[in-house]
Amino acid sequence: MIITKAHLLNFRNHSASAFEFAPAMNVFLGENGQGKTNILEALSFLCITKSFYASADSIVLQRDKNFFEVEGTIEVETGRESAVRVAYDERIKQKKIFINNGEVEKFSEVIGRFPVVILSPENNSITFGAPAERRKFIDLIISQSNRLYAEEMIEYKRILRQRNRILSESDTRLNERELESWNDMLVTFGARIIFKRTQFLREFSPYLMQMYSQLVSEKEIPKLLYAPSVSLEENIPPDEIEILLRKKLEKRRADELRLRTTIVGPHRDECIFSLNGMLLKNYASQGQHKTFLIALKAAEFFYLKERCEETPVFLLDDVFSELDEERSKKLLTLVETLGQTFITTTSENIFGRSPQWNNERKKFLIRSGSVISSIKAA
Ligand SMILES: Nc1ncnc2c1ncn2[C@@H]1O[C@H](COP(=O)(O)OP(=O)(O)O)[C@@H](O)[C@H]1O
Ligand SMILES: [Mg+2]
Numbered sequence: 340m341i342i343t344k345a346h347l348l349n350f351r352n353h354s355a356s357a358f359e360f361a362p363a364m365n366v367f368l369g370e371n372g373q374g375k376t377n378i379l380e381a382l383s384f385l386c387i388t389k390s391f392y393a394s395a396d397s398i399v400l401q402r403d404k405n406f407f408e409v410e411g412t413i414e415v416e417t418g419r420e421s422a423v424r425v426a427y428d429e430r431i432k433q434k435k436i437f438i439n440n441g442e443v444e445k446f447s448e449v450i451g452r453f454p455v456v457i458l459s460p461e462n463n464s465i466t467f468g469a470p471a472e473r474r475k476f477i478d479l480i481i482s483q484s485n486r487l488y489a490e491e492m493i494e495y496k497r498i499l500r501q502r503n504r505i506l507s508e509s510d511t512r513l514n515e516r517e518l519e520s521w522n523d524m525l526v527t528f529g530a531r532i533i534f535k536r537t538q539f540l541r542e543f544s545p546y547l548m549q550m551y552s553q554l555v556s557e558k559e560i561p562k563l564l565y566a567p568s569v570s571l572e573e574n575i576p577p578d579e580i581e582i583l584l585r586k587k588l589e590k591r592r593a594d595e596l597r598l599r600t601t602i603v604g605p606h607r608d609e610c611i612f613s614l615n616g617m618l619l620k621n622y623a624s625q626g627q628h629k630t631f632l633i634a635l636k637a638a639e640f641f642y643l644k645e646r647c648e649e650t651p652v653f654l655l656d657d658v659f660s661e662l663d664e665e666r667s668k669k670l671l672t673l674v675e676t677l678g679q680t681f682i683t684t685t686s687e688n689i690f691g692r693s694p695q696w697n698n699e700r701k702k703f704l705i706r707s708g709s710v711i712s713s714i715k716a717a
Contacts, residue, residue: 340678341414341652342382343360344357345385347408347409348410349400349404349408350381350400352374352708353374354709360679361697365700366702366703367681367682369705369706373705375657378681379391379457379656382681385425385453387450396434400427406428407426408425410423410425413453422439436449447482447489450489451482451484451647454483455652456639457636458658463628466631466632470609473609473610473612476635477540483643484647485535485646488532494528495525499606502525503599503600506518522585525588529603529604531577533580533605534575536605536608537567540610546639547561547563548560550634550635551631554637559614559615561612561613561614562612562616565611566608566610614631626663629662630666633666633673650678650679652678653680655680657685671690696714
């Protein structure tokens with residue numbers, strides 16, 4: 340897919356910015372704090388209905404404004420064009436999404452239709468941070484490649500909220516029957532999620548190994564190991580996972596009542612990253628962390644490209660500034676093999692002495708939330 344146009348209205352520091360993008364590379368150049376990342380964030384709204392890092396829509400709303408809009412034209416592989424419009428109104432705290440003027444009823448319908456991969460400094464927490472960060476990473480890939488999973492995740496979160504509410508009110512008198520019915524739902528949806536995550540990690544691993552070996556010359560083997568909240572043997576079907584989950588729920592019942600929260604289920608899963616058998620978290624160098632992350636994201640790109648039958652767009656936020664020269668070069672070589680890319684940077688140096696800007700590779704100069712110029716002018 341290719342995003343051919345975008346229009347931002349009252350979006351962060353962009354009062355009204357319009358873009359016509361190149362099909363290959365799009366570079367947003369500018370000093371710090373000018374609004375480059377904000378453009379990538381707006382593209383994320385077009386593709387996955389939300390920001391890749393802001394926790395709420397109201398955060399991206401321009402100060403003192405009461406609505407924002409992001410509009411874009413997306414050309415998919417079949418050649419069809421879709422006009423996507425995301426509109427948020429602060430007065431009613433509501434976001435609406437329109438595709439070709441038709442309102443989208445369930446946002447999960449959009450996820451995966453316009454696949455996107457984002458590599459940004461926030462992503463460092465995928466290899467450095469808590470298990471939740473890795474779950475989030477995995478869930479977004481599976482959701483983009485499997486609509487049902489996106490819906491099951493939404494449902495699971497709702498079940499979890501309800502069940503936690505019952506447990507937190509349990510000091511007065513535990514409603515056993517009510518809890519029991521939520522247990523049924525928890526194990527049903529929990530098992531489906533665990534099953535799909537297991538399947539996904541098995542499929543995803545070869546992609547990761549391949550991308551990693553392209554980025555490093557040394558023989559380093561990256562591995563992903565799924566550690567779900569119930570221990571599983573290979574190829575165990577969802578109904579058997581359900582039984583295991585139920586047993587574990589019974590076993591941890593006293594703990595749940597004491598802690599007043601749900602402690603069994605896929606929201607407690609861990610995914611362990613390792614390099615040559617050593618835990619990445621404990622032993623890897625900064626450079627290895629960065630390479631691992633880039634390999635994860637490149638693997639995500641090629642995985643989604645095959646699964647979605649649609650080439651994802653790739654957003655790279657300030658990635659090059661953090662890399663040494665060799666890693667920078669390898670990443671740029673890799674970027675050339677992807678589809679349409681959007682890159683923010685404070686310096687053109689990464690593109691060599693005299694970068695060629697044309698209709699395939701466009702440069703946009705960004706200052707104070709505006710596009711000062713594009714293509715050839717510097
Ligand atoms: N909701 C908002 N309303 C208005 N301006 C905002 C909002 N959120 C962030 N900004 C401004 O956006 C700018 C940062 O934009 P950003 O895209 O992160 O810059 P960079 O070019 O460094 O990537 C800052 O000037 C910040 O004050
Ligand atoms: Mg930035």
